[in-house]
Amino acid sequence: MLVEKNVPLQSSNTFGIVAKALSLARIQSEADIADVLQDPALQAMPKFVLGGGSNIELTGDVRPLVLKVEIMGKRLAGETPKAWIVEAGAGENWHELVAWTLHNGFSGLENLALIPGTVGASPVQNIGAYGVELQDRFDSLDAVDLTTGQAFTLNAAQCAFGYRDSVFKHASTPTPTGAPGFGLAGKAFITRVRFLLPKAWKPVLGYADIEKKMLQRKVAMPSALQIYEWICEIRQAKLPDPKVIGNAGSFFKNPTVSPEQCEDIIQRDPKIVHYQLADGSVKLAAGWLIDACGWKGKSIGNAGVYEKQALVLVNRGGAVQPVTGGEVMTLAKAIQTSVYERFGLMLEPEPVVV
Numbered sequence: 485m486l487v488e489k490n491v492p493l494q495s496s497n498t499f500g501i502v503a504k505a506l507s508l509a510r511i512q513s514e515a516d517i518a519d520v521l522q523d524p525a526l527q528a529m530p531k532f533v534l535g536g537g538s539n540i541e542l543t544g545d546v547r548p549l550v551l552k553v554e555i556m557g558k559r560l561a562g563e564t565p566k567a568w569i570v571e572a573g574a575g576e577n578w579h580e581l582v583a584w585t586l587h588n589g590f591s592g593l594e595n596l597a598l599i600p601g602t603v604g605a606s607p608v609q610n611i612g613a614y615g616v617e618l619q620d621r622f623d624s625l626d627a628v629d630l631t632t633g634q635a636f637t638l639n640a641a642q643c644a645f646g647y648r649d650s651v652f653k654h655a656s657t658p659t660p661t662g663a664p665g666f667g668l669a670g671k672a673f674i675t676r677v678r679f680l681l682p683k684a685w686k687p688v689l690g691y692a693d694i695e696k697k698m699l700q701r702k703v704a705m706p707s708a709l710q711i712y713e714w715i716c717e718i719r720q721a722k723l724p725d726p727k728v729i730g731n732a733g734s735f736f737k738n739p740t741v742s743p744e745q746c747e748d749i750i751q752r753d754p755k756i757v758h759y760q761l762a763d764g765s766v767k768l769a770a771g772w773l774i775d776a777c778g779w780k781g782k783s784i785g786n787a788g789v790y791e792k793q794a795l796v797l798v799n800r801g802g803a804v805q806p807v808t809g810g811e812v813m814t815l816a817k818a819i820q821t822s823v824y825e826r827f828g829l830m831l832e833p834e835p836v837v838v
């Protein structure tokens with residue numbers, strides 16, 4: 485197994501932060517993982533799995549052994565009476581998979597078009613947009629346990645999906661009773677993911693931006709390809725393209741509060757954007773909260789708040805004078821403090837801080 489030393493990571497994280505992997509192994513198959521785990525020196529090292537780098541915030545050089553996910557392949561793996569099962573390698577680009585499924589006649593992933601990152605990262609944070617979450621289209625995944633080398637398969641229930649959450653985001657530390665923790669953070673290397681794409685496809689509409697497109701284009705029942713194109717247009721208009729302006733998508737999660745807390749905030753800020761959830765709690769738009777605190781367009785050093793969407797932090801220095809992880813953290817903390825002081829809510833970052 486070839487381990488590369490001091491590999492620059494600037495082009496491997498969508499923020500464009502300058503940092504190095506002190507050691508990096510490219511994983512193109514399950515056999516490459518076995519090679520790493522059978523090498524006594526590599527086996528002992530802590531490990532960090534790097535996909536498309538679109539949901540990480542690097543704060544310095546990465547000391548654990550970086551396992552760069554490069555397992556490729558897309559295929560129709562099977563079918564059930566109700567759905568097609570499409571399988572993709574964890575290293576495939578997410579958006580290219582979405583386009584490939586649609587061009588091959590499998591609908592269902594169109595609302596998730598243009599989300600940056602890789603297939604392997606998609607279940608980790610249960611990516612979601614415009615009314616569809618990965619868990620709605622998920623069949624199962626294959627992974628390898630990085631401590632034992634054992635391959636295993638998880639179904640949706642075993643992934644414990646939640647809003648931008650899964651078993652892969654939770655630590656495996658033992659519980660206070662000494663029983664093993666259920667989390668798989670840092671423990672699993674996802675190799676392949678399978679998606680369940682409905683044969684009797686129905687569009688997922690209802691989001692204001694999509695409804696607006698239907699009215700503008702005078703289309704009452706859009707096709708999957710039409711929705712795909714609209715989502716691409718909507719995202720391109722609202723969100724910065726990481727190839728042009730470095731960013732990691734939404735930097736904070738939308739917080740959930742009790743109806744009483746929401747009522748209290750509405751008393752003070754009647755315009756707050758909020759959505760009623762099925763369990764009675766209320767989701768608040770973090771972008772609105774940050775915007776209301778006056779952060780849109782502001783910067784600290786080369787870390788900025790995107791002009792068109794306050795939930796996205798951007799690299800204002802480009803590739804020449806790139807933002808540092810410290811600047812992003814300082815800006816994120818300043819935003820958290822002002823939202824906390826005004827609304828009494830602590831925003832939770834979405835990207836993994838490395």
Ligand code: EPU
Nearest residue numbers: 613614615733734736737738757769771772775793794795
């Ligand atoms: N808003 C403001 N000011 C802002 C930003 C937003 O007032 O600066 C308001 C908007 O007007 C809107 C509301 O906040 O009424 C919500 O904004 P938007 O519809 O843009 O969606 P979001 O809640 O900010 C979430 C996801 C996005 C996903 C969109 C569309 C999270 C953390 N983010 O954003 O996901 O694309 O919905 O479904 O849940 C990502 O995770 O990286 C991501 C981009």
